[in-house]
Amino acid sequence: MPRLRVATLNKYLLHGQFSTRGCLRSQVSLRSAITQNPPPPITHWAFQSRTLQTESISAQTNDAPSTPHVPLRKQLKEEAKKQKSLKKKKKKNVNNQVVDGWELTVGIEIHAQLNTARKLFSPAATSFNDDPNSHVAYFDLATPGSQPLFQKETLIPALRAALAFNCDIQNVSRFDRKHYFHWDQPSGYQITQYYEPFARDGRIVLQARDGIAAEDGDGVSIGIKQIQMEQDTAKTLAQPGDVHWVDFNRVGVPLIEIITLPDIHHPATAAALVRKIQMLLSATDACVSGMEAGGLRADVNVSVRRTGDPSTPLGQRTEIKNLSSFKAVEDAIIAERDRQISVLESGGKIESETRGWSIGSTETRRLRGKEGEVDYRYMPDPDLSPVIIGNDLISHLRNSMGELPDTEVDELIERFRLTPKDALSLVALDGGKRVEYFWTVSDLLALRFGSNPNSPERLPVYRLAANWILHELGRLTSERSEDAAQDLGFTEDGQSHRVPAQHIADIIFFLSQRRITAKIAKELLWAVFRQKIPDEYATIEAVLDEEKLWFNGLTEEEYVELACSAAEGQDEVLKQFVGYKNYPQGKLMFLVGRMIRLGAEERINPREAEKVMKRVLEEKLIPAISN
Known part of the structure; x- marks a missing residue:
């Protein structure tokens, strides 16, 4: 507990009636009085002292208006709150890089x-x-x-x-x-x-x-x-x-x-x-x-x-x-x-x-x-000789250095149009092993594409692969407690003991082709991580075939019917689409969410559902509610 100032004690002790004037002189007088007249036993003396003090306080307070007694603990708590409220809010580091002057x-x-x-x-x-x-x-x-x-x-x-x-x-x-x-x-x-x-x-x-x-x-x-x-x-x-x-x-x-x-x-x-x-x-x-x-x-x-x-x-x-x-x-x-x-x-x-x-x-x-x-x-140090380093050793190490991070980051950004943040993260994680894993996955995807693997329309697939390797793989070891201690086991040759590159390349390829849903893709990744593939199923395709997990999307007519059903009873929401100043995108996604909940989720493509709902609103629902 911090040392209390005398002023604080003065406010609290003896209901604020404690006086510090002449304390030393009083002590001297009191000591001489005690010497001349020995006090009664301690307990009686203490009782008398408290009685006299209480009577004195009562006599003084009869002439003055009484003030409510506030416990010291509460006073200190209130003072701490006051000081805390006076403190300036700490700046975020991004806004705290410079101090004027x-x-x-x-x-x-x-x-x-x-x-x-x-x-x-x-x-x-x-x-x-x-x-x-x-x-x-x-x-x-x-x-x-x-x-x-x-x-x-x-x-x-x-x-x-x-x-x-x-x-x-x-x-x-x-x-x-x-x-x-x-x-x-x-x-x-x-x-x-x-x-x-x-x-x-x-x-x-x-x-x-x-x-x-x-x-x-x-x-x-x-x-x-x-x-x-x-x-x-x-x-x-x-x-x-x-x-x-x-x-x-x-x-x-x-x-x-x-x-x-x-x-x-x-x-x-x-x-x-x-x-x-x-x-x-x-x-x-x-x-x-x-x-x-x-x-x-x-x-x-x-x-x-x-x-x-x-x-x-x-x-x-x-x-x-x-x-x-x-x-x-x-x-x-x-x-x-x-x-x-x-x-x-x-x-x-x-x-x-x-x-x-x-x-x-x-x-x-x-x-x-x-x-x-x-x-x-x-x-x-007298016990150690000078260290002599030959130029041949320096040249050999310089020539065998390999690609440094900046060069690799530049290549990832230029070739796959990755964001600088994602490219840096790939290079920095796992001592460079994760970026090697990405290169392996990208090579396997290129084999899947066959002709023109580096064409512009393929770039979103590589970016999807980078996103999964950075984020979805990270969730495997950070979310579910029973697996949190597991390691992904990246190797220097671009592989993983827990999630082989071939399996994640297959998952990303089928997802990018819209042959599986994102939900199924994530469940497949967990199955790979838990060694169910290849222990129980030989390949990703074998799982999809045996468990009938291929995406069987709704027809155009089924999407339209589902959109109309999702909009039923939502007149207040639909009115916000009439004569809007700013397009109510949040309300649109609310209606899309209703579509997914009302229909068979495993057969609904959210992007297609959003596209159909927007068209149904413009062609049918908004004109109907406007009239």
Whole structure:
């Protein structure tokens, strides 16, 4: 419970008759009186005191109008409501990218866990789900006499990542020691590349489709100062009673630290950059997992300065550590920006410090003062030789890089006319495996079409396939509780263990040809996911044949008759179609819904029903009600 002010207590205690005047003098007089005249037993003294106080209050209140007594709890509750009502409504992030009169500057440091089988300086295996402390070498525990041994295969994914970020690879790089003491770093220092990293001067271009702030226009280019290799620390597991367990399996796991230039000026753009970096790391197979699984962590450096004078130096920056989601990056930057502006506007000074952020919070919190370079006592590691990277290796990796996400997104948009959002989602999901699945499905659909598979009239079918692969497949693992834990099992060759590409291609083909309804198509997809196909039925066509699920649509006459039946008794609705200013589309769909409920749903095509109902309204029903 927060500390109560004396003024609050004064209003409440003794019905508001409590006076603070002369308290000290009264206490002195009372103490001397007690010494000269010893009080009766405590219980009697307390009773007398309460009696005298009550009589005094009664005497005072007889001369003044009585006020109703309000309990303290209720007073505090009312005060909290009042304060809450005075607070400004929080802006949505999309409308909270800029503060008038102030410029935000952000630089980001991203730690990504490399996809390697061995640790950085020992032959111990990298482990994530194995028993604690089961993959630990002598050097990982800083055992006296043990030496670091650079595992050269860890360099390959790091180089792939650096090439994807358009960095200049340094032929010679060296390792340094960064000194600090904590139980998760047994040697008392971390080995990193501070002075001579293996990659410098990179650049990432973000486009509007990447989710940057609207204020950045069509695109923005963000520089990368350097990328350095370093070792991870142990994993700490908090236990009850201020006890911590330490798992040294993670000590020495290879990381890269990606350090950007302070080129970011809007929170949404910062989040978009982290998202793009994760996508590139996944596309190059450089990173083990993304932010959602803890394989990628972001630290953001935030500063503000007043606008209007270009010569004004950048403001004092603070660092927010270990942000674990894209939303956290944006929200934390907004909160810290607003805090710094508030401090400066009130005449305060921004301190160089490290701050923390909790999901769902509205404010950053101070963790500690910010360490400087001198505090870490950087020095070259005397036990490690320089890393020499040949130009032949760099050329080989650059030539074998493959297609990067931006190129693939452009191709999906141009070839299939997908929306940028859908194209990006396909490329980003499941580490690029979902887009491979889409390519497989599109190839199978092209075989179904035979001639002219890429003609313009085929494009809606491919877009339907993309929609199902993004959304309908997602519902398989998110809706029904008994299947929620199941994985779709996408593979790198464009297949799925749970939903084979051939089956979903067949479903989408029959749906696009209007040979099955959308409802039947979704039930077929569930049957495939639950392994009923091919366990109980060999193919999709076999299910449709045996269960008689082919769409047997109504005739034109049956549609017209059903439309007339749906409109019976709906005169008030029909009147809204007479002399309308804005076409009542909602009322039209209401009538179509009645058609579907009155008829055989499995035989009704909603689009055809809408078309017939509109024609019946125009030709029969509206003229009849107008007369």
